């Protein structure tokens with residue numbers, strides 16, 4: 001088992017971490033243990049976790065981003081109330097980023113905050129969503145617009161949960177692993193280029209490397225006032241595309257799929273104004289185009305720019321980017337003209353399917 005011990009949260013990683021969870025739950029003498037999960041993690045992950053917990057209450061919500069809403073937050077809060085949860089209760093979030101964002105938000109706000117523990121079950125949540133304390137729900141079709149910062153008390157990452165994760169969900173997680181590599185670690189990107197999402201056996205060990213990058217950044221800047229913005233590389237355009245797709249597509253893009261497009265577009269902008277070389281742009285483009293299908297939905301630049309200007313990370317309508325100077329080197333707080341954003345989106349549109 002590998003451990004990363006921080007001032008306000010601990011991360012345990014390995015196939016044996018659930019024994020550690022058991023020990024911690026007993027030692028902490030919580031007054032009540034709640035476990036929130038979605039319909040898929042109830043089916044696939046709860047049977048693995050349940051032998052390690054005693055005296056629990058489970059809350060199961062339907063799977064999918066469409067349920068990361070105040071409606072389901074109310075259902076979770078109501079369950080806490082109904083069962084007289086006090087401030088010494090704990091919530092365990094068993095699932096992907098939807099569950100850790102939603103459950104964490106409910107725990108951080110109930111009675112001004114109870115402990116919560118993340119047990120991420122998707123690659124994306126193992127390397128990204130479960131770490132760093134950004135919690136919240138989508139509101140009025142805008143992603144993550146209601147929320148708070150609060151770290152989980154513990155994170156238990158057991159790669160065995162990935163055994164039941166569908167291939168396309170693993171690929172989504174790889175988009176975030178790759179983002180960490182692009183902003184911070186050129187050699188990690190080289191390793192990623194040599195594996196595909198089907199070649200999973202070789203990708204597993206990269207989780208720890210990716211987790212370490214995220215932890216190091218959020219530790220320096222927990223509230224995203226400075227260097228944590230680096231993690232938004234690919235997400236300025238990616239989030240706008242994800243929001244647009246949630247509104248318009250019958251089968252909306254997943255977070256990782258939208259981020260993959262965002263990374264290609266923002267790499268294009270990086271080449272235009274930050275000195276990223278043409279060959280590096282090509283490598284980044286190839287990496288994602290070889291692994292993700294070309295998006296067939298509409299990309300209306302004016303609408304996407306409108307969403308970007310509304311993003312909580314931007315001020316006074318100025319769109320803030322984190323861009324690459326080269327692979328492994330990022331620069332935060334860069335503005336760019338709408339015309340360049342349009343060119344970047346057109347670059348993606350022009351790529352062969």
Ligand SMILES: NC(=O)c1ccc[n+]([C@@H]2O[C@H](COP(=O)([O-])OP(=O)(O)OC[C@H]3O[C@@H](n4cnc5c(N)ncnc54)[C@H](O)[C@@H]3O)[C@@H](O)[C@H]2O)c1
Pocket residue numbers: 038039040041044045063064065068095096097098099101121122123124125128129130131132133134135143144161162163164165166169172255256
């Ligand atoms: N808070 C943050 O810092 C942060 C960072 C990145 C993303 N996010 C958020 O995370 C969410 C995306 O996370 P995600 O990709 O994990 O999505 P998700 O939670 O919806 O999980 C993806 C799908 O996989 C299923 N699933 C999960 N674990 C499984 C398993 N082990 N076996 C089988 N099926 C399983 C889920 O039921 C779901 O259908 C978005 O809402 C995004 O905004 C948050």
